[in-house]
Amino acid sequence: MEQHIQPVVAELTEEQSSEPPSTMRAVQSPSSCPTENETPLCKKLSQWNDWRWQIRNRIRSLDQLAQYVPSLSARHELQKVIEKYPMAITPYYASVIQRADMSDPVFRMSVPNIQEVFDPPCLTDDPLEEHQDMPVPGLVHRYRDRALLIATTMCSMYCRHCTRKRIAGTRETAISARRMRQVQEYLFNHPEITDVIISGGDPLTMSDSAIEAMLSTLRSVPSVQVIRIGTRVPVVLPMRITDELVNMLKKYHPLWINTHFNHPQELTEEARAACAKLADAGIPLGNQTVLLRGVNDDPQVIERLCRGLIRTRVRPYYIYQCDLVRGVEHFRTSVRKGIEIMEYLRGRVSGIAIPTFVVDAPHGGGKIPVLPTYVVSMSPTHTVLRNYEGLLVSYPEPGVDSEPAAGSAKAEPGVWELASGKADVILPAHTQRMNRREKIGARRSSAVQAEATGYLFDA
Numbered sequence: 001m002e003q004h005i006q007p008v009v010a011e012l013t014e015e016q017s018s019e020p021p022s023t024m025r026a027v028q029s030p031s032s033c034p035t036e037n038e039t040p041l042c043k044k045l046s047q048w049n050d051w052r053w054q055i056r057n058r059i060r061s062l063d064q065l066a067q068y069v070p071s072l073s074a075r076h077e078l079q080k081v082i083e084k085y086p087m088a089i090t091p092y093y094a095s096v097i098q099r100a101d102m103s104d105p106v107f108r109m110s111v112p113n114i115q116e117v118f119d120p121p122c123l124t125d126d127p128l129e130e131h132q133d134m135p136v137p138g139l140v141h142r143y144r145d146r147a148l149l150i151a152t153t154m155c156s157m158y159c160r161h162c163t164r165k166r167i168a169g170t171r172e173t174a175i176s177a178r179r180m181r182q183v184q185e186y187l188f189n190h191p192e193i194t195d196v197i198i199s200g201g202d203p204l205t206m207s208d209s210a211i212e213a214m215l216s217t218l219r220s221v222p223s224v225q226v227i228r229i230g231t232r233v234p235v236v237l238p239m240r241i242t243d244e245l246v247n248m249l250k251k252y253h254p255l256w257i258n259t260h261f262n263h264p265q266e267l268t269e270e271a272r273a274a275c276a277k278l279a280d281a282g283i284p285l286g287n288q289t290v291l292l293r294g295v296n297d298d299p300q301v302i303e304r305l306c307r308g309l310i311r312t313r314v315r316p317y318y319i320y321q322c323d324l325v326r327g328v329e330h331f332r333t334s335v336r337k338g339i340e341i342m343e344y345l346r347g348r349v350s351g352i353a354i355p356t357f358v359v360d361a362p363h364g365g366g367k368i369p370v371l372p373t374y375v376v377s378m379s380p381t382h383t384v385l386r387n388y389e390g391l392l393v394s395y396p397e398p399g400v401d402s403e404p405a406a407g408s409a410k411a412e413p414g415v416w417e418l419a420s421g422k423a424d425v426i427l428p429a430h431t432q433r434m435n436r437r438e439k440i441g442a443r444r445s446s447a448v449q450a451e452a453t454g455y456l457f458d459a
């Protein structure tokens with residue numbers, strides 16, 4: 001199976017003889033490109049680190065795909081899928097595939113599936129009703145102080161789970177100068193908009209000069225304080241993050257970038273280097289993950305992803321419930337799966353590694369955070385909360401001057417006792433934390449003894 005993706009990988013091992021990236025090393029075969037840079041294939045592949053070469057050489061047809069996946073079946077049906085929802089996979093992203101089948105998360109996110117034509121009635125092309133929130137074509141104004149600009153319909157890789165399947169890749173075109181002037185005028189007339197998100201499609205597939213023109217247009221509006229870019233380029237086309245691009249971007253601070261890693265397998269050396277370049281330019285990085293069945297609907301996978309992200313200086317920002325988009329039914333998970341994942345993360349993983357789980361509401365309701373329930377009960381005087389361990393604790397509201405309950409339980413405390421101030425905590429038995437406290441307590445009492453007998457400061 002690994003050999004299916006060799007044509008794109010072979011070159012890496014020849015070209016970057018100094019230090020081939022580890023993900024590539026996993027799929028390298030010593031016999032695949034025998035005479036260094038001699039064969040036409042190897043010559044062509046030597047441009048691997050040129051992002052434009054990557055874009056020109058994307059896998060776009062089933063014939064091309066079949067070179068990597070010889071066992072490709074249902075071609076007639078797949079052809080219909082890609083006519084409706086185009087396919088594009090950068091050679092780089094293809095090289096991140098480890099198994100050429102749907103059990104591989106990267107394969108699953110990039111290779112079309114006949115289930116995309118499955119069309120249950122609850123799914124629509126534009127479930128967030130973005131189209132109805134566009135005062136100017138391309139500009140979604142939903143929240144009072146923020147607007148989202150659809151700058152291009154092009155991406156280097158078309159995610160099979162894309163929430164803008166209706167737009168992404170149907171044509172590959174960027175916003176026109178005339179439309180951009182309309183956007184500028186709208187922003188001038190709406191100074192309440194202080195934060196503009198450049199999205200698409202993937203805005204970083206545009207040329208440096210096109211991106212710069214857009215940024216300087218936005219910066220010409222004094223009320224625009226923050227500019228954000230939403231891009232999957234660090235994940236699917238990391239060589240796009242060139243020094244020239246980064247030096248240009250940093251002229252437009254405060255500029256934030258949100259990227260879109262969904263699985264720890266995507267955190268390759270190249271992807272991490274791309275993020276490092278952006279972070280070094282002072283660009284705060286966030287990540288938006290979509291919960292996808294068979295890709296990352298697993299607490300441990302999300303844990304590995306989030307830990308990997310903070311090591312990469314990328315702050316997990318949102319984890320999205322899959323939108324009700326036509327063509328993505330096979331990726332959908334239940335809302336309770338997201339709640340389970342959040343329950344798992346809290347208390348187990350650093351707070352900076354925990355994203356907010358949101359459901360982007362149908363009918364344009366915007367993002368709604370969803371959490372496990374931590375408020376257990378409330379009374380006029382106390383709020384009863386639980387923590388991740390199952391500890392139940394009473395928080396007295398201000399102005400309550402009744403006697404505080406001393407220590408934990410007196411007689412059989414229950415939630416009512418906590419809510420009425422008759423008890424202040426119910427502790428779970430034998431947690432690691434409590435065991436540690438017992439040890440600290442034991443050490444402390446022997447230390448007190450030592451001090452009393454004058455031994456504490458003796459060598």
Ligand SMILES: *Cc1c(COP(=O)(O)O)cnc(C)c1O
Nearest residue numbers: 140141142143146147148197367
């Ligand atoms: C997600 C989104 C935003 C930004 O929301 P934040 O919560 O500020 O990240 C703005 N506008 C639209 C239309 C969006 O979908």
Ligand code: SF4
Nearest residue numbers: 155158159162201232
């Ligand atoms: S990069 Fe974003 S816009 Fe492009 S296909 Fe993927 S999810 Fe859609």
